[in-house]
Amino acid sequence: MSKRRSRLDIICxxxxxxxxxxxxxxxxxxxxKANLSHNLLNTYLEELVDKNMVKEMELNNYKYLIITDKxxxxxxxxxxxxxxxxxxxx
Amino acid sequence: xxxxxxxxxxxxxxxxxGFEVISVIVTFLIAATAYKFYKLTDEERYKWxxxxxxxxxxxxxxxILTNIIVYNEALGTQTLGKFTYTVQYVHEYYYFEIIGTLAxxxxxxxxxxxxxxxxxxxxxxxxxPIIIVLIFLTTIxxxxxxxxxxxxxxxxxxxxxxxxxxxxKVQNKAKNFTLRSPIIAFSILLLSQLIFTLxxxxxxxxxxxxxxxxxGFLPLLxxxxxxxxGK
Numbered sequence: 001m002s003k004r005r006s007r008l009d010i011i012c013x014x015x016x017x018x019x020x021x022x023x024x025x026x027x028x029x030x031x032x033k034a035n036l037s038h039n040l041l042n043t044y045l046e047e048l049v050d051k052n053m054v055k056e057m058e059l060n061n062y063k064y065l066i067i068t069d070k071x072x073x074x075x076x077x078x079x080x081x082x083x084x085x086x087x088x089x090x
Numbered sequence: 091x092x093x094x095x096x097x098x099x100x101x102x103x104x105x106x107x108g109f110e111v112i113s114v115i116v117t118f119l120i121a122a123t124a125y126k127f128y129k130l131t132d133e134e135r136y137k138w139x140x141x142x143x144x145x146x147x148x149x150x151x152x153x154i155l156t157n158i159i160v161y162n163e164a165l166g167t168q169t170l171g172k173f174t175y176t177v178q179y180v181h182e183y184y185y186f187e188i189i190g191t192l193a194x195x196x197x198x199x200x201x202x203x204x205x206x207x208x209x210x211x212x213x214x215x216x217x218x219p220i221i222i223v224l225i226f227l228t229t230i231x232x233x234x235x236x237x238x239x240x241x242x243x244x245x246x247x248x249x250x251x252x253x254x255x256x257x258x259k260v261q262n263k264a265k266n267f268t269l270r271s272p273i274i275a276f277s278i279l280l281l282s283q284l285i286f287t288l289x290x291x292x293x294x295x296x297x298x299x300x301x302x303x304x305x306g307f308l309p310l311l312x313x314x315x316x317x318x319x320g321k
Contacts (some may be wrong), residue, residue, distance in 0.1 A: 081127045089209050089257045090139050
């Protein structure tokens with residue numbers, strides 16, 4: 001049985017999903033890629049937009065989510081944090 | 091009142107202070123990094139890990155401060171066989187030296203205990219105040235028998251090494267140097283504390299202990315650099 005994801009894991013999965021799609025993704029695609037329900041997606045998305053890690057944009061009548069520099073920096077920091085956690089066993 | 095602080099090989103004066111400065115830098119960098127991750131995630135373990143390393147950094151800071159003030163009060167040298175030692179006689183700095191040394195020892199032991207507590211993922215918070223009191227008593231006692239401090243520090247370091255070893259064994263990561271380096275670092279630091287206990291045999295044990303202790307911080311510095319470089 002897989003371990004339940006923490007809040008941080010979910011945020012990281014969302015940002016990584018956007019990054020993997022070249023920094024731009026449709027909300028529905030993000031929902032599938034990050035394995036989230038519609039309600040959870042909206043809750044976390046609201047937080048990410050508030051924290052300026054993701055911005056919403058409309059292109060050709062489609063809503064897109066775009067990762068910001070702050071979001072990319074956050075991914076880098078999370079990767080470093082995981083290395084730190086693994087190295088120091090905390 | 092004329093208080094003899096102790097004997098330090100003449101050529102090693104100030105070099106040991108340089109060693110402590112490196113120790114402060116390494117421990118402070120690790121504490122700052124852990125604190126940054128705490129701000130990022132709000133996870134308590136990062137906060138306490140950072141606090142533990144910060145306490146160790148503070149302890150070395152006290153040692154540096156004590157060294158600088160006390161070394162500058164040197165009044166003369168003493169020759170024992172082939173060796174010439176600097177002997178320090180201190181009047182007004184007597185109390186400062188005592189307080190500085192006790193602060194160094196207390197913060198160091200609390201920091202090491204904190205590290206062990208985080209690494210072994212202890213859940214029992216009730217025992218923490220008792221252990222802090224015991225550390226305080228050990229610190230006071232170490233003013234009479236200096237080795238009480240080094241033995242206690244060696245005990246905590248031994249527990250930390252054991253816990254890291256078990257973590258490594260369970261996760262089967264023994265071949266990766268970065269993951270193995272905390273074991274190497276804390277083992278060398280453990281060895282340095284054991285060497286310090288031999289001070290009653292020869293003052294040169296202080297030089298060897300300080301050098302080994304410095305070497306012990308190098309794998310931690312290596313880890314920090316690797317982390318910053320993102321490797």
